[in-house]
Amino acid sequence: MSTLLFVTASLMGENSKSREVGADYVDSWRTAHPAGVVVERNLTPANVPHLDMSTLGALGVAADKRTADQAKAAAFADGIIEQVEAADTLVLAVPMYNFAIPSTLKSWFDHLARAGRTFRYTAQGPEGLLKNKKAIVVVSRGGYFGADAAGVSNFQDPYISHILGFVGITDVTIVAVEGQAIGPEAAAKGLAEAHSAIRALSPQAIAA
Ligand SMILES: Cc1cc2nc3c(=O)[nH]c(=O)nc-3n(C[C@H](O)[C@H](O)[C@H](O)COP(=O)(O)O)c2cc1C
Numbered sequence: 001m002s003t004l005l006f007v008t009a010s011l012m013g014e015n016s017k018s019r020e021v022g023a024d025y026v027d028s029w030r031t032a033h034p035a036g037v038v039v040e041r042n043l044t045p046a047n048v049p050h051l052d053m054s055t056l057g058a059l060g061v062a063a064d065k066r067t068a069d070q071a072k073a074a075a076f077a078d079g080i081i082e083q084v085e086a087a088d089t090l091v092l093a094v095p096m097y098n099f100a101i102p103s104t105l106k107s108w109f110d111h112l113a114r115a116g117r118t119f120r121y122t123a124q125g126p127e128g129l130l131k132n133k134k135a136i137v138v139v140s141r142g143g144y145f146g147a148d149a150a151g152v153s154n155f156q157d158p159y160i161s162h163i164l165g166f167v168g169i170t171d172v173t174i175v176a177v178e179g180q181a182i183g184p185e186a187a188a189k190g191l192a193e194a195h196s197a198i199r200a201l202s203p204q205a206i207a208a
Contacts (some may be wrong), residue, residue, distance in 0.1 A: 002036035005087035009105040009121050010044045010140075012094045017177045018140035022093035023196045025136050029089065029203040039083060042106035051077075051110040059114070080111040081118055089134055090169065092160065096141035100155040109163050118167040128168025135164055135172045136201065138194065142181025173201060 006026050009111050010016030026038055055077050058070035084090065091092060094101055112118060119128050137160055139148045145154040157174050179190035 001032045001086045002089070003010060004036060004038045004089040004091060005083055006035075006038060006040040006091045006093070007043065007105070007108070008040065008093040009102040009108075010093065011102070012095070016093065016095065016140070017180055017191055017194075018093035018095050018138045021140070021175060021177055021191070021198050022091045022136070022138040024195055025138075025203060028201075029088065029122075032203045037088070037187065043082065043102070043108055046102060048080075048104050048107045048111075050107050055111075058128065062153045067143075075202075077097065077111050077114075082110060084112060084118075084130060084133075089136070090136060090164075092137045094137060094139050094156065094160065096139060096145070096154075096156045099153050101159060107181050113163065113167055119125060126166060128166055128170070130168035133169050133171070135169050136198070137161075137164075137172060137174045138198065139174060140177035140180060140194075144178050144182075147176060175201075 004026060006022060008016065008019045008022065009146075010019055030036065030038060054069070055073040057158075058066055058073040059077060061074075063071075063072055063074070092105075094105060097103075100106075115121070119126055121127075137157065139157050139160070141156070145156070157176070161172050161174070164170070175194055177190050177194040179186035181187075181206050
């Protein structure tokens with residue numbers, strides 16, 4: 001069964017522009033996959049803690065030897081990976097914070113990238129193990145970071161493309177909502193352009 005995982009990471013909640021545009025894709029995907037399953041995961045500091053030594057340590061202990069705390073930590077970390085493994089389509093809604101991604105999303109990636117599970121090192125270099133998935137990434141930002149404007153200080157979409165590719169997700173489409181802090185007209189234009197761009201995408205899943 002097709003499954004779409006919608007990951008949101010804005011502190012603006014329902015007012016998030018990246019979420020609003022990402023939800024457009026989710027809606028058209030639902031129409032194209034009436035029997036498909038949509039899972040939404042909203043990342044907050046409370047529900048995605050930093051990866052710490054207690055979690056990393058727990059993952060290094062055999063499942064049947066873990067303490068109750070270690071079992072809980074490992075189950076949380078495994079849950080992040082399992083949610084992605086179960087999805088054939090990912091929609092990530094990502095605000096730009098200080099030229100990069102929200103720290104909650106960084107924590108989520110820190111849990112997702114696990115040697116031997118979502119990537120492995122080979123003689124030919126690293127190999128991502130989360131294959132046959134596609135990602136639609138909606139980035140939103142106050143300014144303009146497109147190809148012709150200040151691209152050099154954009155640590156948002158290049159990082160997302162890189163880390164997704166590292167774990168095997170190489171089919172990545174990025175839609176940008178730009179100019180959200182420039183003024184009402186620029187914000188409305190940036191939002192409308194992003195809505196048009198996302199509606200032009202075909203909501204096909206990779207796996208049936
Ligand atoms: C803490 C914080 C940091 C931000 N840093 C940047 C930035 O570095 N560059 C930028 O263009 N916009 C920046 N912005 C503006 C947001 O990227 C913009 O409002 C965007 O629409 C947020 O996405 P959202 O609407 O999905 O929450 C920042 C906003 C906040 C709250």
